[in-house]
Amino acid sequence: MWKLIDRETAGDGSDLFVAMTLVETGADAVLYTSTRYGGSVRGWSLAKGLDALSAPLPQGRSDAAGVAADLVYLPIGDGALLYGGGGTGGLFLRLMRSDGALATPLSLGAPKALKGNDLTHAAAVTLDDGRIAVIGGLARTDGIGTLIFDASGKLVSSAIGQTGAQAVTAVAATEIGGKDYILTLGDGAAPILKLWSMGADAALTERASLSSAQGLWVQAPTALATAALDGKTFAIVAAAGSSSLTVVQIGSSGSLTVRDHVLDDQNTRFGGATALEVVQAQGAVWVLTGGDDGGLSLLRLLPDGRLLSAGMLADTDAMGLQGIYGIAAQAAGDGLDVYVTSTEGGVTRLHATLPSGKLISGTAAVLSGGTGDDILMDGAGSQTLKGGAGADVFVMASDGRADTISGFELGKDRIDLSAWGLIRSLDQLTFASKSNGITITYGKEVLQVLSSTGKTIKAAQLSLSDLVDMSHLPPVLPDLPPSTNVPGGLTALRGSSAEDRLVGSGRADTLMGFGGDDTLWGNDGKDLIQGGGGGDELYGGNGADRIYGGDGKDVLWAGAGNDSLWGGSGDDTLWGQNGNDSLSGGNGRDLLQGGNGNDTLRGENGDDTLRGDAGADSLVGAAGADVLYGGAGNDRMWGGNGADLLQGGNGNDKLYGGSSNDKLYGENGNDSLWGDNGNDKLYGGANNDLLYGGAGRDRLEGGGAKDTLYGGGSADTLLGQDGTDKLYGENGNDWLEGGAGNDTLFGGAGADTLIGGTGVDALTGGTGADVFVFQRASDSAKGKPDTITDFSRGTDHIDLRPIDADAALKGDQAFAFLGTKAFSADGHGEVRVADHARGVLASIDINGDGRMDMEILLSHLSTLSASDFLL
Incomplete structure (x- = not known):
């Protein structure tokens, strides 16, 4: 595709x-x-x-x-x-x-x-x-x-x-x-x-x-x-x-x-x-x-x-x-x-x-597709949808009427039941296999699916992605039912093993769903809500509530107030909404969304997604390969174990990758990023950022503005990009590239490669056999040269090989080294050296016209020879 x-x-x-x-x-x-x-x-x-x-x-x-x-x-x-x-x-x-x-x-x-x-x-x-x-x-x-x-x-x-x-x-x-x-x-x-x-x-x-x-x-x-x-x-x-x-x-x-x-x-x-x-x-x-x-x-x-x-x-x-x-x-x-x-x-x-099929909709009793990849949209009333050949999608409506899909090709066609409700698990659906297909039920919605082969379809043959298209939320949340005021100040409501609907009062209530796919509303007051088994929908309402999902794939809505939510086992969805909330996913692949306020989100076990939203939030991925989004505000984020993705969003954020190979994005604001262990990738984004690679072979990219990058141990890649940046390779054989702006590069220990990029840069190789690479004339322009501060003759080299010394000839031609002689203007690129008040100045004529196109200053030196260059 x-x-x-x-x-x-x-x-x-x-x-x-x-x-x-x-x-x-x-x-x-x-x-x-x-x-x-x-x-x-x-x-x-x-x-x-x-x-x-x-x-x-x-x-x-x-x-x-x-x-x-x-x-x-x-x-x-x-x-x-x-x-x-x-x-x-x-x-x-x-x-x-x-x-x-x-x-x-x-x-x-x-x-x-x-x-x-x-x-x-x-x-x-x-x-x-x-x-x-x-x-x-x-x-x-x-x-x-x-x-x-x-x-x-x-x-x-x-x-x-x-x-x-x-x-x-x-x-x-x-x-x-x-x-x-x-x-x-x-x-x-x-x-x-x-x-x-x-x-x-x-x-x-x-x-x-x-x-x-x-x-x-x-x-x-x-x-x-x-x-x-x-x-x-x-x-x-x-x-x-x-x-x-x-x-x-x-x-x-x-x-x-x-x-x-x-x-x-x-x-x-x-x-x-x-x-x-x-x-x-x-x-x-x-x-x-x-x-x-x-x-x-x-x-x-x-x-x-x-x-x-x-x-x-x-x-x-x-x-x-x-x-x-x-x-x-x-x-x-x-x-x-x-x-x-x-x-x-x-x-x-x-x-x-793009898919080749048609969009077919209407109120006719039968809607039929053709040979392409069609989309058939269920209308009001009972209908039969026939897809025909191709990979078809059947989009079902929430109308409380029984519908039929005919000719469903298992593993090829898809059904979209997202309009039926917040379906996050197959456990929320009831399946009944038939000799020629399967019947799917959700509340008042009934769908009969007839297979293209005329054979039975088992629930185990269907995945959530076969039946639900993306993570849709209803455009309008269900209205809270009226409160049930019970004298005595505390209401305790218990469900059963069936699908229960429990509604609290305006006081401190205890609601327990037990088994089944339950819907529980706390309403006002400091409520304790426990879903129990099944795929439950739990609404806290106003007040500082405690909400436990329990087993199954649950959806928890905190409401207003400073609430505490625990997902439990299963792939849960937790919404903090308003207030300074605490959300814990538990086991499973959970989605945690803080909402407004200064929230604390912890993914726990499983590959979780955490979104802080507005406010100064704290996000902890813990175990698993997690995705963390800070959102607006000054957030603190820890990836934990697993290969995590951390994105700061707006605000001055602090991101910690943890163990394994993580990706960290500071985005907007003055951010601080620590890769910690593993081969990490750190991207500062806009504004003035601070990046630490830590252990492992890391890649650090500053982005815009004035960034400071530290590679840490091992062989790291540091890219300053836009702005006036400072790059420190530290230990290992590092690659440092300043990019645009007047940058300062320190290679540190190891055999490092330093590229200043455009602008007036200061390059310090440190210990080890370092190479200073110049890729174009603008990297060290005439009158605005880069300065190499610690060039060690016999160990370090100046690399001019990326620049072609004679564009008229096929291939990449090498420069001629002249020593202290003047340029010859013979049409071929040349390098000459001369004394400078601060050391030695290397001048380069790129096109052989006898005029200097770029120059490099080497401080604290008295001479250079051809062996100091890679020409």
């Missing part, structure tokens, strides 16, 4: 493209990429693959270098690109030529009406009079701003549309019934999605809003997109803190209604979701998403607003899909061409083959 087509990367940290947009330009399409503010923009022709239209073009001045950038396409002339917006005066406009190449940038300065703020996360709308309105969040403050351009690209108006709103993290535009609307996504303790109508001069009027009280159960929202399908308009929200996708329908009158809410799990790849792309192809709407989960997820949007999984792609070393920044896609042939940028640098091009 997925195929890697190409990956373009410089391999030196200069191609960390944090923003991307795809523009159709007639017969061609152009992909535009941008590094962080203060870096560069670039265009790539897609007609013949990833063909760069030019060298990287400087963005222009910005007072927010190192902050993630934006790219907004404006339909002006042959097109225009608006970028920048990190702080004050950082907005630039580049007009496009007919071939997609970018013209000289025009600085927009700092519009006075925006009170010195730029725009971020912006979207463009064409007004009725042909002018272009750009609406975005205000940089460095809360609120929304507007810029208006005329048809020539001249900025003619600017204004602050709204103040006092949350910090805007995403903006999207849509049109409904001929009217333009803007959606804004605000971050905070309670994220809010707002819908605005546009009036004259792009004036905004709020029409509707959604928060957690209306079902927008997200933390740290990151991306927003819109889609039109079957006469309806939807918005899709991606959130990193909750690792979720939420579908919201936009009504024709300006209403917002949640239609679906999906959490990342072991069968998807959008944990820590940061990027979102929506594209139409083959008459359907497809959603692509990814984040810090090592891969991509492809989903299909159904006409009722539900999302259906269409597959996922796991990252490999060749793909570069870890820590995704951006996703762009276009319809191509039998599927989609997909372009991805990430923390691993460069642009990755993939092709995804």
Whole structure:
């Protein structure tokens, strides 16, 4: 289904493209990429693959270098690109030529009406009079701003549309019934999605809003997109803190209604979701998403607003899909061409083959598929669904009526029962094998499945993934039943071995479900709730509750108050919700979500997923290969035993990998990462981070801003990337690469390799036979040389082999060493040395024109010879 087509990367940290947009330009399409503010923009022709239209073009001045950038396409002339917006005066406009190449940038300065703020996360709308309105969040403050351009690209108006709103993290535009609307996504303790109508001069009027009280159960929202399908308009929200996708329908009158809410799990790849792309192809709407989960997820949007999984792609070393920044896609042939940028640098091009079948729905008594991979949607009433040939998906409705699937191919077809309820285990379903299939029952829902072979189907032949598509949450939680007030101040309710429904009072209650799949509500008061055996649903309500899942796959909801939740055995789901909660998974593969407040989450045994959400949380994976997401706030995270994945999210976080081979991502904030034992991978992300590899062969990547990296023992790889970094290899034969910025590298003990990268770097090899590698002239530029502080002649070497000394000849030619002689200008690259006040200066003529192109300063030396170089 997925195929890697190409990956373009410089391999030196200069191609960390944090923003991307795809523009159709007639017969061609152009992909535009941008590094962080203060870096560069670039265009790539897609007609013949990833063909760069030019060298990287400087963005222009910005007072927010190192902050993630934006790219907004404006339909002006042959097109225009608006970028920048990190702080004050950082907005630039580049007009496009007919071939997609970018013209000289025009600085927009700092519009006075925006009170010195730029725009971020912006979207463009064409007004009725042909002018272009750009609406975005205000940089460095809360609120929304507007810029208006005329048809020539001249900025003619600017204004602050709204103040006092949350910090805007995403903006999207849509049109409904001929009217333009803007959606804004605000971050905070309670994220809010707002819908605005546009009036004259792009004036905004709020029409509707959604928060957690209306079902927008997200933390740290990151991306927003819109889609039109079957006469309806939807918005899709991606959130990193909750690792979720939420579908919201936009009504024709300006209403917002949640239609679906999906959490990342072991069968998807959008944990820590940061990027979102929506594209139409083959008459359907497809959603692509990814984040810090090592891969991509492809989903299909159904006409009722539900999302259906269409597959996922796991990252490999060749793909570069870890820590995704951006996703762009276009319809191509039998599927989609997909372009991805990430923390691993460069642009990755993939092709995804789409299912060939049809979407079949309606209220007819019989719905029949064809020869392709069809989707058959159950409607109201009793129906028979016939898939036919192909790998079909049967999406069942929650209507309390008996339905039939005919011709089910075991191991090929899938059934989606997620609309029936919170099904997290096959133990929640009742199976009755028949001679020609099987009957599945859940409450009032009954489904008869007839096999394609006419033979019986046993429950043991079915897995949860055969019957439930992804981890859906109901758009609306069930209403709490009325309280049962019992005199005496304490209520004790006991269930049975059957399916019980117990409701507490407004006091301190004790509810015990015992056997069966029970539903227990504590309501108000400090309650003790015990599920017992079976797959139970337990709701704490208000008050400081203690909730025990017991055996089976349980779902625990804490409610308000400082609650304590224990999952017990089985694959459990624990929700802290509001308050400072304590969650313990117990045995099994558990999902723990802290919610608001300063929570403590402990996975215990099994491969668990822990999400802190908002607040200063403590997450402990303990045993197993765990996934930990800090979310918003200053979090502390311990992986424990097993190969763990830790993601800090927003805030100044502290991450500890523990034993085994762990992956740690600091993300936003000034983070501290410790790999500890094992061969770990540490990624700092944005801001000023501190990384310690510890024991084992570790890989450390700083990211943006000023990072400090310590390799520890063994042979480590340290990459500073953007910013002014400090790298310490310590023990072992280490690889140190500064990347962009003025970096300081210390090899330490061992035979180390040091690469300063661009900028004015200071390189200290330490003890051992060290090699100082220079890959291009900009690594140690004329007038701005790198300094090698402790070069040991006869032991260390300066490696110039990555640079070709004669581009006119085939192959990679070596430099000629001249000693103190002048350059000969014979067309061949040469190296000469000369005395310097601080030591020896090595000058390099790369193209043989007799002029110096780069220079390297070696302090505390008096001479160099050819044997000191690898030419």
